[in-house]
Amino acid sequence: MxxxxxxxxxxxxxxxxxxxxxxxxxxxxxxxxxxxxxxxxxxxxxxxxxxxxxxxxxxxxxxxxxxxxxxxxxxxxxxxxxxxxxxxxxxxxxxxxxxxxxxxxxxxxxxxxxxxxxxxxxxxxxxxxxxxxxxxxxxxxxxxxxxxxxxxxxxxxxxxxxxxxxxxxxxxxxxxxxxxxxxxxxxxxxxxxxYRTDMETAWQKIRAPSRNPAVLGRLKSLAAWREREAMDKNIPRGRIMRDETLADIASHPPRDQHDLAKVRGLSTGWKDNDIGRRLMQTLADSKPLTEAEMPPKTPRGAPLGKEGALVADLLKLLLKIRSREIDIAARLLARTDDLELLAAGQRKNLPILEGWRFEQFGRDALELVEGKLAFAVVNGKLKMAHIDDIGGSSAEPEIVVHVDE
The missing domain is CATH 3.30.420.10 (Ribonuclease H-like superfamily/Ribonuclease H)
Incomplete structure (x- = not known):
């Protein structure tokens, strides 16, 4: 070459x-x-x-x-x-x-x-x-x-x-x-x-301090303000203000600019400098999030509960088995969030229930949560088997762990 x-x-x-x-x-x-x-x-x-x-x-x-x-x-x-x-x-x-x-x-x-x-x-x-x-x-x-x-x-x-x-x-x-x-x-x-920087969604990358619409509205405004400041100065956003400080100010906004000197993570200079004034104006202009803007009550989908969490754990075990069987990275087959949604009862808009992922993993995942599939240890190796094939039956859907002697 x-x-x-x-x-x-x-x-x-x-x-x-x-x-x-x-x-x-x-x-x-x-x-x-x-x-x-x-x-x-x-x-x-x-x-x-x-x-x-x-x-x-x-x-x-x-x-x-x-x-x-x-x-x-x-x-x-x-x-x-x-x-x-x-x-x-x-x-x-x-x-x-x-x-x-x-x-x-x-x-x-x-x-x-x-x-x-x-x-x-x-x-x-x-x-x-x-x-x-x-x-x-x-x-x-x-x-x-x-x-x-x-x-x-x-x-x-x-x-x-x-x-x-x-x-x-x-x-x-x-x-x-x-x-x-x-x-x-x-x-x-x-x-x-x-790769597009979206000022309107920058706040979603910060751990929300609460579900109060006013607090989240301030967080949204502050996150957009920080992006603008960092872009204008061409410095990392963390050099303007750390996420924790941003969230703290959103939760407990200072009464006036002088109080910025008391905020952990900010220097005393913020009490009378230009960037401090711009921050205070951002807080004054912020508005509570509308109902449509509010994030869902759980990160994704419905809460699992104790039984659902156990089902999710079994799906993760199934994922490990299948990725080993077909020699593929588990992460490419399915995400943990999707397994938890499946365990919680969701059936729509899940990548694991579409296309090649369904053929390779999703179909068995569905059968597992519906009680049609079980784990079996055969010759010292953990495998999957249909309930009918191992003699299992149940009036109600259940997950069975079967050990083949």
Missing amino acids: KIHPLITTTDALADLCERLAKADFITVDTEFMRENTYWPELCLVQIADDKEAAAIDPMAPGIDLKPLLDLMCENEDVLKVFHAGGQDVEIIYNLTGKTPHPIFDTQIAMMAVSQSEQIGYSNLVESWLGLSIDKGARFTDWSRRPLTERQIEYAIGDVTHLSKIFPKLLKRLIKTGRGEWLDIEMEKLADPEN
Whole structure:
């Protein structure tokens, strides 16, 4: 594979992207810094197909990334391959308002061919190529220039290895017939809504201090205010105010700005500075949540109760058994929330009752909660069996644990 020198000009980037546009797939990775900024700072882009690879310096003076971004977001003929690509996709979305498409994530794909929940890149390379990755450059400050040859070599390795792994992984997916299982997961990864900052819903990521509409209304206003402040200053939102402090102010709003000096987590300067004044104005302008805006009384669905919790535990056991039997990550088959909803009696809008998940797991999960399926230990291994097959019967639906001697 041909490795190009670091690309620092628009012309060289355009030439590279013109060649890569003819490939069936490209592998992509980014290096960025976000510890001190609201927006991640893109420092390096690595890209490869099966013939060539290069690192692109987005910080080079005068370079225009348009050829690269067009390849990522406008060219539908080239598959973009990432590993654990959520943050990489976020960066591209921040630059363009679009996401790479079509897209493939090898971390997600590994969940369909193994029981690995979130396999790291180093383990992926070791398992597929038998190579150990030099981790010495992991903690590089990628924003510093100039980059050393060792740093660039390390960074490019992320995409050259991936370009060799992807075809092998694709063959296994085709052989197992599980490629179609991933279509929905990949579309979720490429959904722009995952990366769009929504001021109106920022409060939902903060642990609600109460269910009082006035308190939640203040929390909603404060969360949106914090996002604006952090964006304007390009600093992490936690540098403006921590979640706990935000929730505390929503629950116990200060009477006047001077009282901000008494709030744990804020400096005394807040009692008379501009940001403190903006906070107080935000509180004054906040309104209680309407009934339609109020969150549900339980995180998802109906409360389980003691019996429902036991049923949920059995469903989790079934999930472990099935994921082991078909060699798939349990997390790809079902989420804990969905198992609890099924145990609580919900039957609509559950992913496990649709498509391939129903065929592989959902049907048995339904039969388990309806008392038609039981656990059995056969030759020392825990398996599932139909009640009729093991001689069980019941006037009312029940879950049976059967031990075969």
